[in-house]
Amino acid sequence: MIEIENLCKSFTLHNQGSAVIPVMTGAHLRVAPGECVALTGASGAGKSTLMRMIWGNYLAASGVIRVGDLNVAQASAREIIALRRDTLGYVSQFLRVVPRVPTLRVVAEPLLALGTPEAQAEARAMDLLERLNIPQRLWQLSPTTFSGGEQQRVNIARGFAHPYPALLLDEPTASLDGANRAVVLDLIAAAKARGAAIVGIFHDEAARAQICDREVDVTAFTPMPAGVAP
Numbered sequence: 001m002i003e004i005e006n007l008c009k010s011f012t013l014h015n016q017g018s019a020v021i022p023v024m025t026g027a028h029l030r031v032a033p034g035e036c037v038a039l040t041g042a043s044g045a046g047k048s049t050l051m052r053m054i055w056g057n058y059l060a061a062s063g064v065i066r067v068g069d070l071n072v073a074q075a076s077a078r079e080i081i082a083l084r085r086d087t088l089g090y091v092s093q094f095l096r097v098v099p100r101v102p103t104l105r106v107v108a109e110p111l112l113a114l115g116t117p118e119a120q121a122e123a124r125a126m127d128l129l130e131r132l133n134i135p136q137r138l139w140q141l142s143p144t145t146f147s148g149g150e151q152q153r154v155n156i157a158r159g160f161a162h163p164y165p166a167l168l169l170d171e172p173t174a175s176l177d178g179a180n181r182a183v184v185l186d187l188i189a190a191a192k193a194r195g196a197a198i199v200g201i202f203h204d205e206a207a208r209a210q211i212c213d214r215e216v217d218v219t220a221f222t223p224m225p226a227g228v229a230p
């Protein structure tokens with residue numbers, strides 16, 4: 001479902017004399033339907049960069065990033081928007097929403113964008129908010145004023161509203177209490193069971209061990225400085 005072949009990435013620092021910093025070379029990754037793969041490696045190794053390239057935010061220098069039928073590395077903006085609507089979900093660490101949109105709507109939006117009838121989309125949103133212990137009195141308020149943990153749970157509810165065939169998870173259990181952490185792990189297990197291909201960053205080692213089928217250390221894709229043997 002997600003296939004990465006010979007992917008390379010460098011950053012050009014335009015404000016620093018256009019210095020070119022190579023950050024990834026020859027990256028390979030295959031994630032089958034129903035599989036959850038954890039990206040590991042020390043801070044700065046390139047985990048977030050790889051996730052952002054799969055999501056289509058960072059351009060690849062070369063290589064292939066196939067998500068379903070689309071090569072994200074060569075895709076147009078229109079194709080990436082369609083991919084994000086239909087196929088690829090992303091639970092980022094922080095919630096970014098338009099102010100004044102009620103929480104229930106924020107969670108239902110991915111389903112509404114796909115043409116799901118409003119009552120059905122709201123029912124799914126309510127179910128997720130309830131499972132993630134967001135009190136009902138907050139559902140008609142914008143989540144912009146919610147606590148960090150509440151915002152993270154709204155973000156997770158939104159990310160799991162539509163059964164995307166592929167999912168990117170950035171620290172989905174960070175800063176959650178034990179009960180909510182267990183709910184999130186159940187949601188991930190259910191997504192795997194219905195065949196979602198998942199790539200995630202999990203600093204929570206116990207969560208990683210429980211939910212991930214394998215780990216891929218992105219350090220293997222970090223370019224070696226000149227003169228350093230691999």
Ligand SMILES: Nc1ncnc2c1ncn2[C@@H]1O[C@H](COP(=O)(O)OP(=O)(O)OP(=O)(O)O)[C@@H](O)[C@H]1O
Nearest residue numbers: 011012021023041042043044045046047048049050
């Ligand atoms: N927008 C950017 N511009 C320039 N360099 C960047 C940019 N984003 C990332 N980098 C560089 O790419 C390398 C990989 O960073 P990345 O954030 O992917 O690492 P990470 O493994 O996710 O680290 P952490 O665990 O600390 O989040 C780092 O050297 C970083 O400085």
